[in-house]
Amino acid sequence: MSPAQIRLTTLWRREVSRFLKIKRQTIGAPLLETFLYISVFGAALGSRIDQLHGIDYVVFVIPGLIMMSWATNAFANNSSSILQQKFQGAIQDQLSSPASPLELLLAFSLGGFTRGMLVSLLTLTAGALLVDLPIEHVGVLVPALFIVGFFFSQLGVLVGVRAEQFDDVAFAQTFVLQPLIFLGGVFYSAALLPEPFQTLTHFNPVYYMINLVRYGFLGFSEANIALSLGFLSIATAALFAFNWRLFRNGYKLRA
Amino acid sequence: MIDPPALDIADLGKRYPTGVEALRGVSLQIAAGEFCGLLGPNGAGKSTLIHCSTGLAQPTTGSIRIFGHDAVEHYGEARQAVGLAPQDLNLDWFLSVEETLDFHGGYFGMARRDRRERTAELLEIFSLTEKRDERTRTLSGGMKRRLILARALMHRPRLLILDEPTAGVDIELRLELWHYVRQINQEGTTILLTTHYLEEAEQLCDKIAFINDGRIVAQGSSEDLARRYGVANLEDAYLELVGRKELSRSHLTDLAPT
Incomplete structure (x- = not known):
């Protein structure tokens, strides 16, 4: 491996090592949360709702939960890890190394991406054990999940770099991320909403993410697949470019 | 071909976004293999100088070269050569x-x-x-x-930067650390040390630079500095620098009741 590859993999290993050392909180808790969602919305509520667009309600919900796991864990990991390291001052060891801004950004991003992927895979396994979950379009599902993971990794990095106290991260998580995800249609079909909420949902990027992932699993989507993929790819690339600029300028990282 | 200096700082300025001007045109050169002490009161700019040299702060003006590598333009090579003990x-x-x-x-x-x-x-x-x-x-x-x-x-690293390495450590560990850093300096590692213990600087350093209010105000050997300020030792030279010569031990001894 070249020195650059060693630097990148070590920075990434540090991120993975952090979340594995506190796995009850970083892996266990999100899994339990997802299990509770499946129980409440699938088993309890599902017995009343029965079907949505001809799909069993619990099956309709699970793709959204898988997407939500990846998104929230990628975000939470990166925002917390960066802020903790800034607090401890431990980030100085990385910032004073020869690692380039791109290497640092990629490593932080991939840390959360990896945790999100791990929790999502475990959620998928649990979901597949509980219900008969089809995978209709793997060619859409995999890129869709990767885009979702990378988008929220970038968002986590952005919030972590900007944050000056833990309250800043909690604020973004509670007042921005959760509403976007819950109102994006994880637990319902946007077509069921009255106006103007149905139209407003179309301005929420998470709506397109859920639809892409749902299409990958179930073959059902309320949004145009190609347009959604294109729009989300551009949004993710733009966010990455913005973060890269912050890292190059040392924004809130280097005095 | 002459080896480039381990650290070559020219006209370095650093103004923080808050408006605080921590460094005002600092120039300092440390030759390869040298053991240099950087002394100054709290807030004089020591840590800012170190942070600028290691990529933790971004200089506003001037340049820093580490073994000939520009610390901003060629940060990879420059940082590879530096070890920082903050x-x-x-x-x-x-x-x-x-x-x-x-x-x-x-x-x-x-x-x-x-x-x-x-x-x-x-x-x-x-x-x-x-x-x-x-x-x-x-x-x-x-x-x-x-x-x-x-x-x-x-x-x-070829250049080791020690920012107050013995602050708060017991005497045994302090002596151990002195012994070790002296040894690695003799083996060829250049050392920049900041400390508030003047005895430490006197014992270890070939060269001492005084920094005050973001400027290097004097540099030389311990004896050079004492001579320059017309005093007996480094401590008195330091007290002259910070304008507190009334705290000099010789002065206090004169004042002591007999």
């Missing part, structure tokens, strides 16, 4: 002692086998072998200080 105990709480060294080596591009060998060597030198699996936050203050120095040396 004033704060900024260890990563999530890592063990061994991981701290191994990961640091990785951040500096060292191959796995080299990391393993160097880690074992440094753990032994700093009497940390038995603590290798312990999380850093469980270590005592002295152990943390040893680990920080070991971490700074992990990638075999």
